[in-house]
Structures are given as C-alpha cells and as structure tokens.
Amino acid sequence: MTRKLVYFLPLLVVAVLLGFFIVGLQRDPRELPSVLLDQPVPEFALPGLPGREPPLTEKADLQGEVVLLNFFGSWCAACLQEHPVLQRIQDEGLVPVHGIAFKDQPDDTLRWLKRHGDPYDRIGYDTTNRIAIEFGITGAPETFVIDKAGVIRHKQIGPITDRIWAETLRPLIEDLNEG
Amino acid sequence: MTHSAPRHRIARASRLARAAGILLAALLAAGAPAGAVEPNEMLDDPALEARAREVSKGLRCVVCQNESIDESNAEMARDMRVLVRDRILAGDSNAEVEQYLVDRYGDYVLLKPPFKPTTYVLWFGPALILLGGAVAAVAYYRRKATGPAGPAPLSPDEEARLHALIGDDEAGPGAGTRTGRDQGGSA
Numbered sequence: 001m002t003r004k005l006v007y008f009l010p011l012l013v014v015a016v017l018l019g020f021f022i023v024g025l026q027r028d029p030r031e032l033p034s035v036l037l038d039q040p041v042p043e044f045a046l047p048g049l050p051g052r053e054p055p056l057t058e059k060a061d062l063q064g065e066v067v068l069l070n071f072f073g074s075w076c077a078a079c080l081q082e083h084p085v086l087q088r089i090q091d092e093g094l095v096p097v098h099g100i101a102f103k104d105q106p107d108d109t110l111r112w113l114k115r116h117g118d119p120y121d122r123i124g125y126d127t128t129n130r131i132a133i134e135f136g137i138t139g140a141p142e143t144f145v146i147d148k149a150g151v152i153r154h155k156q157i158g159p160i161t162d163r164i165w166a167e168t169l170r171p172l173i174e175d176l177n178e179g
Numbered sequence: 180m181t182h183s184a185p186r187h188r189i190a191r192a193s194r195l196a197r198a199a200g201i202l203l204a205a206l207l208a209a210g211a212p213a214g215a216v217e218p219n220e221m222l223d224d225p226a227l228e229a230r231a232r233e234v235s236k237g238l239r240c241v242v243c244q245n246e247s248i249d250e251s252n253a254e255m256a257r258d259m260r261v262l263v264r265d266r267i268l269a270g271d272s273n274a275e276v277e278q279y280l281v282d283r284y285g286d287y288v289l290l291k292p293p294f295k296p297t298t299y300v301l302w303f304g305p306a307l308i309l310l311g312g313a314v315a316a317v318a319y320y321r322r323k324a325t326g327p328a329g330p331a332p333l334s335p336d337e338e339a340r341l342h343a344l345i346g347d348d349e350a351g352p353g354a355g356t357r358t359g360r361d362q363g364g365s366a
Contacts, residue, residue: 035285042283103254129258136283138241138255 034136034155041069041150042134046124049106052113056098056124063150066176068097068143068169070120071132073104074112076140082159087119089165095173096121102132102140145169147176215252215260222264231264234273238263238280239290247290 036042041059048055056062062069070086072079090097099120101109106125113120126132135144138157145154154172156164216235222228235249240256248256248263259280266276280288292298333341 035282129255130262132255133259133262133280133283136285138284 034152036136036152037155039152041144041146041152044124044131044134046100046126046131049101049110049123049125052110052118052123054122056100056122059150061122062098062146063148065148066095066173067121067146068095068173069146070097070099070141070143071102071135071137072099072141073101074108075104078159079141080116082141082161083116083119085160085162085165087117088162089160089169090119090121094170094177098122099124100131101125102137103127103129145172145176147179215250215256217257220257220260220264222268227264227267230273231260231267234263234267234276235260237277237290239288241284241288 041062043059046055046057048057068089070082072082086097089095097120099122101123102125104125104127106127109123109125124131135142141159143156143160144152145156147153153176154169156169160169216232222231232249236247238248238259240246240248240251240253240259242253242255243251246253246256248259262280263276266279267273271279277289286293286298292301294302
C-alpha cells in the first residue's frame, strides 16, 4: 500500500509547486512591507511650492491630527488616476490630505494642479528624491496614514481607489480619530 | 613573387588574429557589467569612490527588483547612489550606509539576505533538501544491495493453476505433443 503511494509523490510535488505559483504570481512584487510601519515620521525640511499656500515644510506640520500624506508628481500617470479619489476624500472632510511632490519641478507641479484641480491641504516639494528615500518610497503614488502622535500607521502603495478608501482607509482613520 | 606570397599570407593571418583578439576583447568587455555610475556622480577621492562602488553593488535597486543600484540606470538607483556617496562623505562606514537604507527599505534593499532567525529557512533550506535527497538515495541503494524481498510465494490455488497450465505431472491432452514438437524443432 505504502509502495503505491510513492507513485503519487511527483503529483504531490507538482501540486505544491502549482500552489506556490498560483499564489506567487498573483502577488505584486512591488508591494513591500514597509519597515516604517508603526515608526515615527522621519524628520524632514522641504520648501513649499512658490505661490501656493499652505506649505508642508517639516514634520511638525503633520502632527496633532490624523492625516493622509500622499507622494505624487506631475510625471506620474497613476497619480492622475488617483486624483479624483483624493479630491473626494478631501471634500468628505474626515481627514486632511497633505501632499509631497517629488522628482518634479515646481512649475510642472503647479501647472498639473491647475489643470486637474488641487485636492491637497499642505504641499511640500522635493526635487532631489532624498525625501522619497527617507520615507522608503519606491514609486508614486504612495500614501501614508499618520496618527496624531506622528506615527506611521498604514502605507498604501499605488493609487487609492474608492473601494480601498471605503474598506481600508476610512475605517482605520475613524479608529485612529477615536483613539 | 615566390617570396612575397607567403609573407603576404603571414601578414594577413596576423591581421586576422589581431582582429579576432579585438573582437574577443570587445565581447568580454560587453559581457562584464559596465555599471551605471555617471562621471558626475563620482567622488573625487578614488578610495572613497571605491568604497561607494562596493556598497552600491550590494544594494538592490528598489524599482527594478533584481539589479544592484550600481548596475541600474533607473532614476531611483541614481538617487540612491548619490545618497550612498553623500553618506560616505559624511563619514559613515560601509555598514552604517547599508543600515541607513535597511532602516527605510528593510532587508529587501540588501541583495544578499542577512543571516538571522527569519532567514534560517532560506540559508539552510537547500542544504536540508540536499541532505534529504542523500538520505533517500542511501536508503534506496542499501535496500537494493541486500536484495529485493522477491514476490510473495504462490497461494495453493495459484500453484494448482500453474501446474495445470504448464502441464506438470498430470499433463493435459495437447501438452505432450506440443512439447515433443518443440524439442524436435530445436534439435
């Protein structure tokens, strides 16, 4: 009986491999667990966009309330896709949406905001990409949920959709607001 | 004429050899990873630049998955190369530069995974699988060496049937003639 079972071993091995492939291929390799989760926001110093108020210049600007911090750029196609969702979130008034434009020129950012609308509260801009490395960013858009104490509680990689907002971010923010 | 012909041939042969050598060198050069470091990124101090190259080769370009920042042309990789050089200029050791990026991107940013409890499976897994295979192979050949157990002995029913078929002792009517003809044919 056990001898016959041996003949099923290759089948079992293939089944296990298939299992790995099916799970593995559906996962997005760009989605990395952020080591910054539950860590305080790194210190930073940024200029604001010229002529646009209010600016996001330092960590203190983010503290005291739960906020969304969205990394974007005028070069980023997926940001444009996310843009109307951010506008709706800002309009809803549950949480302020701050932005950091990176790898961008201030003129380009301003033109982009003029053309597509400006869903942000404060905006900081960074042309060196140093701030992106500080936050462990790999691309745009990426969005952090930061609590009242300035601790990173969630990182959304890729555009926020209405569904992600309703199912993940809004409940989390409501929880954090109560706490 | 008779002299110039061979000399001409030798010259042509040496030209061919030289061309082949150049081609080979070019192919080898193309095969080696050239590195994506731009001259304007490099540090003036060759010793510091060499350290920067060494650190960069062990750091993963986080947008291209399987290239080091030293090889990648991605903008993100360029920014990280510049950062590595800035940290080195600021007096960081190689390990401190690596730790700086690990603090922000996790162990993922290291091309060589660190040796720690969460990666033991990664480090020992292949050796364990090899060991398992070796144990299985030894067991298999040991059993083969002692000889196979052989098929189970026949039951009385089977034995009776076998006797009937080969016509042992109480042979059937046709069995005898068939055996006789066979013997005749072979003789």
